[in-house]
Structure formats: structure tokens, C-alpha cells
Amino acid sequence: MGDSVPAPDKPTIPITVDFSGGLEMLFSNQKRHSLTIPATDSNEKPATIAFLIDHLCKNLMTDPRSEMFVLDKHIRPGILVLINDADWELEGEEAYELQPKDNILFVSTLHGG
């Protein structure tokens, strides 16, 4: 597993991240990942979904085709993001601040029907 280990003195949050609809192919063909991510970004701001997406690209993605997941540093249109089963549009999208035990699901609508 490509899960990163944050520096020991930094606070972290445990979350689970799920990939489906074909996106799991980019992440070691594994649907569910239990992760421990830094609680804050490099500017000491709380970790958000935007931070998580960047974190996943840098630390968890095993396939070079990152454009299947992000385009212009944002999630690729056609990929749905669910935060604890709720559409991320209801939760503030990229600005949503991650909470311990959150479940984030990325599901692609782009693969074969």
C-alpha cells in the first residue's frame, strides 16, 4: 500500500476513502483504503477535500493516468464525490473540512455503462 506515514509530531485524522466505477484501477485496484492523513495542510489550515485530492494523487495513486481522476487540479467532471453518503455539493465541495472517521467515496460515471 502506498499510504503515507505523516511526521509523528503532526496531528492526524483517520478516514476511509472508497473508489468505484472504475477509479479503483488507479489506486492499486483496491476499492477501500483506510488512511491516516495530516489534520492540517502546509499552511496549517484544516485538511479539506481539496487537500485530500492532492494528497491522494501524491501518495495513493499507483497508475500514471492521473488525468482520469483530476483535471486542472480539480476533480475530473463526471466523477461524483460523496461525503458520508451525501453529495459533496451539499457539504461545501472542495472546502469541506475533513472530520475523523469520515468516509469519502469517489465514483466515476465515465466508464462503460
Added chain:
Amino acid sequence: MAPSLCAICKTERALIKRPKNHAKLCKTCFITIFEDEVHHTITSSKLFYPGEKVAIGASGGKDSTVLASVLKTLNERHNYGLDLVLLSIDEGIKGYRDDSLETVKRNAVQYEMPLKVVGYDELYGWTMDQVVETIGKKGNCTYCGVFRRQALDRGAKMLDIKHVVTGHNADDVAETILMNLLRGDLSRLSRSTSIVTGDSKSDVKRSKPLKYAYEKEIVLYAHHKKLDYFSTECIYSPEAFRGSARSLIKQLERVRPSAILDIVRSGEDMARLVPGESSSTCGGTCKEKKTTAPVAVEDDIGGCGSTNSRAPGGEMAAMEKQLRENEASEGLEVDITKTVSQRKDGATDNQKALPLRNANKNSKPITRQVLGNCKRCGYMSSQDICQACMLLEGLNKNRPQIQI
């Protein structure tokens, strides 16, 4: 952010924001309204009759799995009296269909429907692996797409079923409309908006009950109902979904979610302006009703990747080429009825000529095609020999001599 409550039941937490109207709904209310809307599409278009035997084109993917699940639910809830069968196509790509066919087999058990799997080898004498062996990987999506379009109909015929439903959704329809708009092909555009294809001449009727359903909602429906579906991409076109009209649709949706249904409705409105073509419209709102115009199955959405085809990326170029070739032959084979004919108000020729770009040699006048049947296989076609038979002829000439 404080969780919002469902706009319908006002008690449960909203989990879904609907693309078409931004309504925030809970899981239960979303599932109900999704099913109600498909029911509305089915009844307002009079898609089925009681006792009808209907084959569901099943790929194991999200769209056809949702279609099977919803049809089973509605058939029982509203007593459609349908005899539902799952029909799957095996293209003969080693390894590619294994998982999806396993999914379809599980679906058959879950939905208590009989399953029929038909292979390209049975239908055409060629598996896709053999096609690729013969012609290489370039352009094979054209073969796969053309073969697939007929495969469901031929498979249905084998089962003595006269109606095939497919999981084409609003995004698929919008994509096809957009591509035909970009090519300036109003005739094909208008046909692609129709919910039903096939007519009395063809043995098998085709329809798309999910025509007004957003792909996003289909995926959410599958997720919240925990449906068992499979996602894959065709191994012969791994780059398939890049730089396509599909991406454009998804970007538009991101900016303005209602864009997808707006494109579908615009397509229907434009279809009504094309003489000789009309399409059933409801758009989920029933602003008006029209009779359903059956159209050629050959012109239906085609492509690669699943029963629900895509026409993406590198494939678009191949498709362009194919379409250009078709157009070249269409001119010769199709009985053209000039549509710029006498207008009731007695408009002069000058006035009539204006809106059509007939001056341009490359643009065809908007015409109605008269459909016939393929002289080889009998499949409904606007040409003497259908696309599949043309491709097969080429393939059979090139069949390796050293076959045992």
C-alpha cells in the same frame, strides 16, 4: 455546514442534490422519484403493452443494471404485465467480458430473470479477438460498434422477442445530439432524439426508458440501492474516454447541471423542425405530446465499451471517417425526398433557400431517408447492404488462409 432536510418528506437528511432542479432529497424520496419519473416516461411514450416480452440489453454495467432493477420494480408495482429477459452480448474479447458476464449472471438471479448470452462468433462468425488479429487494433472499435448495434436485435430474434430496451441515458442522448450538431447533420440529430427506434419493417423495436435520466442519478440510484454492477473499459481502446464530446457534456453539467436535459429538449425541438421526422417528447415535464417516430436502428448511438456504447476520444475520429463514408454512399442509395417542397403559405424559392446551406457542396439538404432492408441479412438499413455486412465482406476476404 448544517445538514439540510429532504425537500419532500422534510424529516430525513438530504443526501442527493438533483442536477435537473437542485432539489435536495433523502435517499428514500430520491429512489421513489427516480422510479416515478421512469414510469412517467414509459407511460407517456406508451412504450409497452401488457403481456409484451421484452429483452433488456444487459452489459453488467451501471445503466443496464439500473434499467433491469427499475423495470422489475415498476413491472411489479404498476402491473405492466411484462415478460422480462436479460440479453447479453459476448464480443469475444478474452478476459474482457468474464467479470461483466459474471455480474449479469448474478443480476439474473437477483432479479429472477432468464439470461441469454449471444456471442459475436454465433452472430457473425468472428470474435473481436479474431477481428483484431486480422485488421489490427486500429479501427476495430468501428467493427465492434457496428456489430453490437445489430447483435441485440439478432439475439432478440433468436429468442423470438420483438422489443429490446437499452440503458441509454440523458447524457448519452445529449452527447449524440451534440456530435450531430457539430457535424451539422440535422437529419441524424433528429433521429437520435427518438425514444423508440425500429418500425413495422424491422422485426425488433428498440427503446430507451432511461432517456431522461441523468447519468449522475443512475450512478446514485445504483449506489443507494446497493446494486451489483461492474465497471470496465474496452481493452482495445484504453484511452477511450479522453477529449470526447462526453467530456464536454460533463464540463457543461459542472457549470450548469440542467444543461444535459436542456440539450435533450433542444434536440427534440430541432427534430420537430426537420420535415418527415418527429419524436416523442416529454422531457419529464410533458409540455407536449407527439407521436413516436420510428427511426433506423443503424443510426442509433454506437460505439464501444459496453452495451451502452460511448463514442469517445480516439474513437471519434474513426467514427467521423465511418460517417463520411456512409454519407458518400447514402447519396447514391437513399431515396431522397426534397424537403424544401411547397409551403402552404406560398413562399418564394428565394425565401426558402435562405435558411438552408444548400450552396455548400458538402452539406446535404435536410432529407428524409427511406428505409429498406439489407439485401444480405434483412436487417433494417438505409443502404442496400448494411454496415455489418459490408464490414464482414472485407473481413472474410482477409481471413487468414491457414485456418484449421
